[in-house]
Amino acid sequence: xxxxxxxxxxxxxxxxxxxxxxxxxxxxxxxxxxxxxxxxxxxxxxxxxxxxxxxxxxxxxxxxxxx
Numbered sequence: 098x099x100x101x102x103x104x105x106x107x108x109x110x111x112x113x114x115x116x117x118x119x120x121x122x123x124x125x126x127x128x129x130x131x132x133x134x135x136x137x138x139x140x141x142x143x144x145x146x147x148x149x150x151x152x153x154x155x156x157x158x159x160x161x162x163x164x
Contacts, residue, residue: 103127109155114143127152131161138163 103109105128108116118141124130130138130152138144138152156162 103155103158105159109151111148111151112143112145115141115145115148118143127155127159127161130163131156131159132164135163 106126108119108125108127119125119130119138122141124133135149135153139146139149153163
């Protein structure tokens with residue numbers, strides 16, 4: 098059974114430090130991340146390359162992307 102794309106109304110399953118970093122920066126849903134500059138997210142404490150990749154893939158599932 099294929100994995101379903103995460104809803105735009107929630108964050109994808111990433112580690113707790115990355116989730117906290119996004120919440121602290123005001124990003125609560127995948128929709129909030131569409132168009133956000135990738136370097137801005139990468140600079141958040143707790144946000145690593147794996148989490149960024151998961152976020153980018155989840156956005157791509159909805160034909161969205163970071164900027």
